Amino acid sequence: MRAPKFWRPGHGASLPASLLAPFTPAYSACTRIHRGFISPKRANVPVICVGNLTVGGGGKTPTALALAKLIRDWGVAVHFLTRGYGGAAHGPLRVDAKQHNARKVGDEPLLLARRAPTWLARNRPAGARMAIAHGAEAIIMDDGFQNPSLIKDASLMVVDAGFGFGNERLMPSGPLREPIARGLARADAVVLIGTDETGLAARLSGSGVPLLLAQLTPSLQALNLRERTVFAFAGIARPGKFFTTLEAVGCNIVHRVSFPDHHRFTPSEIMALVEHAGAEGAVPVTTEKDWVRLPQEAKAMVEPVPVTLEWQDPKAVERIIRPALASGAQTDG
Numbered sequence: 001m002r003a004p005k006f007w008r009p010g011h012g013a014s015l016p017a018s019l020l021a022p023f024t025p026a027y028s029a030c031t032r033i034h035r036g037f038i039s040p041k042r043a044n045v046p047v048i049c050v051g052n053l054t055v056g057g058g059g060k061t062p063t064a065l066a067l068a069k070l071i072r073d074w075g076v077a078v079h080f081l082t083r084g085y086g087g088a089a090h091g092p093l094r095v096d097a098k099q100h101n102a103r104k105v106g107d108e109p110l111l112l113a114r115r116a117p118t119w120l121a122r123n124r125p126a127g128a129r130m131a132i133a134h135g136a137e138a139i140i141m142d143d144g145f146q147n148p149s150l151i152k153d154a155s156l157m158v159v160d161a162g163f164g165f166g167n168e169r170l171m172p173s174g175p176l177r178e179p180i181a182r183g184l185a186r187a188d189a190v191v192l193i194g195t196d197e198t199g200l201a202a203r204l205s206g207s208g209v210p211l212l213l214a215q216l217t218p219s220l221q222a223l224n225l226r227e228r229t230v231f232a233f234a235g236i237a238r239p240g241k242f243f244t245t246l247e248a249v250g251c252n253i254v255h256r257v258s259f260p261d262h263h264r265f266t267p268s269e270i271m272a273l274v275e276h277a278g279a280e281g282a283v284p285v286t287t288e289k290d291w292v293r294l295p296q297e298a299k300a301m302v303e304p305v306p307v308t309l310e311w312q313d314p315k316a317v318e319r320i321i322r323p324a325l326a327s328g329a330q331t332d333g
Contacts, residue, residue: 002260002261003055003056003175003237003238003261004016006167006173007166007167007169007174007175008163008166008167009163009164009165009166009167009168009198010167011166011167012167012168012169012174014167016173017167017169017173017174018173019173020172020173021169021173023172023173024169024170024171024172024173027170027171027172028170028178031146031177031178035148038148038149040148040149040150040151041125041128041149041150041151042150042151043125043128043129043132043139043150043151043328044132045128045131045132045136045137045138045139045328046138046139046153046154046324046325046327046328047081047128047138047139047141047150047151047152047153047328048067048071048138048139048140048141048152048153048154048155048156048321048324048325049140049141049144049145049150049152049154049155049156050063050064050067050140050141050142050143050144050145050156050158051141051142051143051144051145051146051155051156051157051158052143052145052157052158052159053145053157053159053165053176053177053178053180053183054163054165054166054175054176054177055171055175055177055237056175056237056238056261057160057236057237057238057261058158058159058160058163058193058237059158059160059191059193059194059214059216059309060108060142060143060158061108061111061112061142061289062193062216062307062308062309063156063158063191063193063214063309064080064112064140064142065111065112065115065308065309066214066308066309066310066311067140067156067317067321068080068115068116068140069115070314070317070318070321071138071140071321071325072116074322074325076137076138076325077135077136077137077138078116078136078137078138078139078140079116079117079118079119079131079134079135079136079138079139079140080109080112080113080116080117080118080119080139080140080142081118081119081121081124081127081128081131081139081140081141081142081144082095082106082108082109082112082118082119082120082121082141082142082143083106083120083121083122083124083142083143083144083147084105084106084108084109084120084121084122085106085108085143085262086102086106086107086262087102087103087104087105087106087109087120088103088104089104089105089120090121090122090123091119091120091121091122091123091126091127092119092120092121092123092126092127092129092130093105093119093120093121094117094118094119094120094130094134095109095110095112095113095118095119095120096113097110097113097114097292100113101296102264102292102293103264105120106120106262107262107289107290107292107293108142108143108289110292111288111289111292112142117131117134117135117136119131123149124141124144124147124149124150125149125150128150138325138328145157145183145186145187146177146178153324153325153327153328154188154189154320154321154324155186155187155188156187156188156189156190156191156212156320157183157184157187157189157190157191157209158190158191158193159190159191159192159193159200159204160193160194160238160241161192161193161194161195161196161197161198161200161201162194162195162197162238162241163238164198164200165180168180184204184207184209187209188209188210188320188324189209189210189211189212189320190204190207190209190210190211190212191212191214192204192211192212192213192214193214193215193216193309194215194216194241195215201213210316210319210320212311212312212313212316212317212320213311213312213313214309214310214311214312215309215310215312216241216245216307216308216309216310217307217308217309217310218245218248218249218305218306218307219305219306219307219308221304221305221306222245222249222305222306222307223249225246225249225250225251225283225285225303225305226249226250226251227250227251227252228251228252228283229251229252229254229280229281229282229283230246230251230252230253230254230277230282230283230284230285230303231253231254231255231257231273231276231277231280231282231283231284231285232246232251232253232255232256232257232285232286233256233257233258233259233273233284233285233286233290234257234258234259234286234287234290235258235259235260235261235262235263235265235290235293236261236287236289236290237261239256239258239259240258242286242287242305243256245305245307246285246305249305251285254280254282255276255277255280255282257273259290262293263290263293264293265290265293265294265295265298266295267295267297267298270294270295270298270301270302271298273302274298274301274302283303284301284302284303285302285303285304285305286302286303286304286305287304287305287307288304288305288306288307290304291304
């Protein structure tokens with residue numbers, strides 16, 4: 001899916017958004033009905049939820065990875081629990097980054113599984129039980145903010161500072177999955193990622209929900225591309241973020257190609273990109289999330305550019321997460 005331009009900030013009064021507005025009540029009604037038929041279950045270990053209010057990427061996976069590192073450093077065995085968007089598998093199953101591909105499990109689970117045990121399950125309580133049976137002492141629920149099937153001990157709402165809440169309209173006239181106020185009421189903290197150029201931090205601070213500031217920074221592997229000529233392509237929600245990262249690294253970008261989010265690359269498509277890059281004397285590069293979706297035989301031809309999430313104030317994160325882990329453990333006992 002490629003997000004329409006009228007979903008962007010400042011386009012709430014655009015003609016397409018206005019024309020689609022009458023369909024919003026139907027979408028909202030379906031969401032309420034779905035939630036009404038679900039009775040939340042309590043897992044036997046603490047559950048930390050990472051999600052957002054908008055369709056598309058906002059930095060959920062890097063946030064989940066950063067939280068997992070933090071929790072592991074505290075000596076807690078943490079597992080990921082994910083739906084596996086874009087994959088065919090329903091689970092519950094443990095994701096194996098060496099055995100599974102994106103067509104089966106989706107791209108985010110492959111990234112998560114390279115860092116910690118990861119369980120894919122459309123039925124989240126069933127996935128939680130599998131994780132606990134295999135040693136999980138805490139669970140990070142990826143992209144579960146709108147999923148009520150598990151009781152959360154802490155819910156973090158991730159917001160891309162550059163996109164915010166888009167045009168602030170509900171689907172389909174905007175990118176919002178639910179009203180902003182309703183989402184904030186369930187959030188234990190908001191993770192604001194990137195440079196705040198629109199005053200979003202001040203607005204969110206006024207909500208009374210703790211604000212955790214963070215930045216996505218290139219990894220050491222990415223820094224090896226400094227001053228090199230690159231041919232960049234990306235199939236994520238906002239490819240421009242990737243191109244900006246390359247500029248920050250110091251790359252000379254000769255071409256930028258954007259694809260829809262979660263795009264499934266074909267071998268011929270990748271070969272065409274690689275050949276074009278070669279003709280330009282450039283290194284073909286893409287995001288780590290896109291790289292895991294490449295055909296296996298094409299991965300050696302393309303350089304992934306990993307990023308990591310860095311907290312501005314790790315102590316502020318600890319003040320949210322440690323009590324949640326303790327609360328969940330006490331409840332389980």
